[in-house]
Amino acid sequence: MHLAYPAVLAVLLFCTGLYGVLARRNAILVLMSVELMLNAVNLNLVAFDVWLRDTLHAGQALTLFTIAIAAAEIGIGLAIVLLVHRNRGTADIDKLRDLADPPPAGSPALHDSMAAPTDNDADQARRARRQTA
């Protein structure tokens, strides 16, 4: 088998995951896209291990380690997302803007579009919390 087939498939899967990470709004869908990217890396590792006929089987061992680390990552990530959802009432990463820089006093025009949704979203989150409580 040509090595180009698994390599190209891994590239396309990685870029699909990249698009998902950048475009999705729900935090859990972002985690799913991260899983796609990790799987693309795994496919590369396995393909190159089979091609090189490594005596240590480093590629396959690393693939197993990556799978285990991905499982740990998804557990911690989901725990964090659930905690955020419990405290804020939302899992939308667009609305989690507490760490965003406040608009500087000198150039308010540049950052108006950034500042306006912050207040709205805080209000919305508060309202959602009140509704569900």
Place this chain on the structure above:
Amino acid sequence: MSAAVQLAAAGPGLAAAGHGFLSPTGVEIAFVLVGLATLGAAVLSVTTRQLVHAALWLVVALGGLAVEYLLLTAEFIAWVQVLIYVGSVVVLLLFGLMLTKAPIGRSPDADSGNRPAALTVAVAAAGALVWVVVDAFRTTWIALDKGVQGSTAVSGESLFRHWVLPFEALSVLLLAALVGAIVLSRRSGHDSGQGVGPGPGQGKEKR
């Protein structure tokens, strides 16, 4: 997306000695077909507007990847993939979707506003990487018929002979992740009044 495969099959003159891209073997045909299904499921999983369907398409994509591992003769990795990804990670994701009260049915705001930028970045990265990878590996041939490379015996032997220490370190990491998930999702006493979670189902994401 099959354009990339056609790109990989650009010319028979560029192929490895004795192995043309235009005369594929049976394994290659199977690999490309399963790869197309996998890629289609992955694209659907990141573009569908129904959140639960996204998780189910992810099952198809991960299962397709397990078949690709089988075709690459890495059978142990394939079964681990089925067990851990399809068996537990997707179930965790579905639990997460349910516990965060994901809307069933179409949700119009599944994609954020930077979708065109994301599409631009992804297509540019895909184009550049496919170009580089095809240019680098168009003459490289994997000899799949010279013995199985990833059977359980071979993988286990290398794992427990050469990779024992990382393996044990990884088990410690898994334990730490388990404890961390428990601590994070545990309801502490003083903030239980303002919680909006769905109640007693909170501990479900732990294995």
